[in-house]
Amino acid sequence: MVKDQRGEPLAGASVSISKLDLHEITNEKGEFTLSVPRRSSYAVSARHIGFVEVSRTVAFGDLSQPLVLTLKDDPKQLSEVQVTGRTETQEARLQPIKAEVINTRAVQEQPSTLVELMNRSAGIRIRQTGGLGSNAGLMMNGFQDRAIKNFKDGIPMDYLGAGYNIGLVPVNMLERVEVYKGVLPTNLGADALGGAVNLVTKKSLYRYAEASYEIASFNTHRASLNGLYTDTTRHFFIGGDAFVNRSDNNYKVDVTVTDHETAARRDATVRLFHNQFTNYYAEAYGGLTGKRWADELRVGVTWFRINRQNQYGSSMSQPFGAALSRQYSVIPTLRYRKAFNRLSLDQFLTVSNIHTQQVDTARGTYDWFGKFIPSPSRQGEITATGSLSDITFFYFTSRTHVGYRFNDVHKAEINVVSTNIGRDGNDPRGLKLPQTGQDILSLPAKYYKLVGAAGLQSVFWDEKLTNHLIAKYYYYNTSTINVDVYGSALGEHRYTSDGSFGIAEALKLAVTPSTFFRVSAEVATRLPEQDEMFGDGNFHRSNFLLKPEKSVNINAGFRTEKRNAYNLEINAFYRITRDLILKMPIDFLFTQNQNVSNVKGLGLETDLNVNLTRWLRANGNFTYQDFRVFDTGNRLTEDARLRNTPYFFANLGLNANITRMPGKGRLQLYYYFTFVREYYLDYIPKSLEPDGFLGLWGKAKFEAPNIIPSQALHSLGFTYHPVNDRFSVGFQAKNIFNTNVYDNFRIQNAGRSLHLKVNYTLK
Structure with missing residues (x-):
């Protein structure tokens, strides 16, 4: 003692x-x-x-x-010691590899989703196909969907299925979100082209418990609970995270309806009636820290379940009123970390079975008013044959990271991610092989992927010059039965494999401690993912003919800041991509990933934060990107903008902190504005684009549903701490002018909504 x-x-x-x-x-x-x-x-x-x-x-x-x-007391001790340094969030912003760091701790009391927080950042758009729980696809610097990889604490999140993603996880669970643009750090080491999103969960050496509950429009309820216990030696820990999301998603939408008697079509505003979403997620973990043989040994088990009503498919052209889909799994994980004198090791292992089910047995169809139209010849409403599919995806993921520091100047890293996936299932109403009549889902479907990265980090000139050199290797193989674009079984066994190398370089030059330039370049490959090839057993079709996409990426940026005054960041990027993998609508109901032969373009983004007064802070950003297809062999589409991709969007925000409240209370007021310029669902000739500068104003020279209109959204809210920081009440009015919001594939999202959230922390 x-x-x-x-x-x-x-x-x-x-x-x-x-x-x-x-x-x-x-x-x-x-x-x-x-x-x-x-x-x-x-x-x-x-x-x-x-x-x-x-x-x-x-x-x-x-x-x-x-x-x-x-x-004994030291009589020579200083009366005051001031220690200055940077948080992990600040450090991530200053790396040679461009990273947008979203500090979720600063806004965790607000009733904001992670999707909204990310959409307020420069260069980032999250597109959702509806309300809470709908598919969320990330678009960043010209790339989208699976070209941008998702990680949880540095581990690829594929093994978690749909149970844990940016559309569902509460901000309370996270310390921060790291968004890497272009080149990835060696320790992530994935086959990403456009970058990556790393969700960093809360870390603590102390005991704590936190709870939050949010109630909102459309019968929406969101709750979270997380806590950690450590013994007095801090060598043993046990904790858990859990959250629930539920919403009827019964907001109003504008659709085209058909009169059953006259077959006349007209526009109408209806309320969605079969769009309910519920998901449960729980993770328990425990382990040892600070041992001679391990800095951390962590064992965890995750359980999740998703229940979803399907109101529509890839577009709002046809309503459904009975189709359901489900997904559930129990997932064990193991992680071991140890830093020796110069050597460090980080090993992660998981094995999981993710079960996906779809039920489509209505013998008829529904209209947008919820009326059922019987049709005895049909066995389902989505397709004439219906579905009772039950699919199991088997995952085994291993991630190994080894680091070695030669000296204060050089550090080497090796990162290897190995993923083995299999699929098995059945559907008594599904596709059959034409020769034998065998259920196609019961046939083996296998996918294996290996991504290796080796990097060297070097610092020179008293850390004014920092360099990251990274080499990568990509390999995958897949084996299954081929299916054509409309989902018909061809009976042809298909085996595909591919391997390639890539290289990346990231350089940072510091002019002063707070001002620097950085540039990065990469020749990279993105392998097709298993769900892009196998489908998801729901509305996403398989495509076993997908080829890897290859890209050359260049980023250049500048950042400067004045402490407690402002910070400014400017970033430019260039991409040229072959065989870009793009999700496209098929038959108005389904989607499928297909290759787009040649895409190139450039972009610019800026981000400015200013402390206007001691209590008032403003921020703003904009992104412009001009990505076009080339060498198409089609005069009409040559040099057309990449379809279904916004090319200009901007954000403004004001935050006020008022501390002079009655008692010990504190009040935060905030306002957010988001603007997205109109863009196009499909390719249009360049001659039909608006004539205004860079297409930023004016109208396209055609009128059609192909246009996704410009959108301007305003939100207001406050967070009140009546006594201390442990308890807070947050309120937010989103889309206060009830503007029509259209997102991925021109699917309409919710209008105005009101949200109330309470938080309590026990430390």
């Missing part, structure tokens, strides 16, 4: 046996434990800020009794 002169225990004192390189920090009771080998005696020392260091030689035989070390 370590005490002061008055006999009070000293928490946070450092106790060490230097010759054995043993160190320990005392707990709140001033206690410590050191395991030592059998020797004659030891020199044990203890120190603490504000006290004189003490050292004592202790015989091994005396260790059977508790050792008490008393520290």
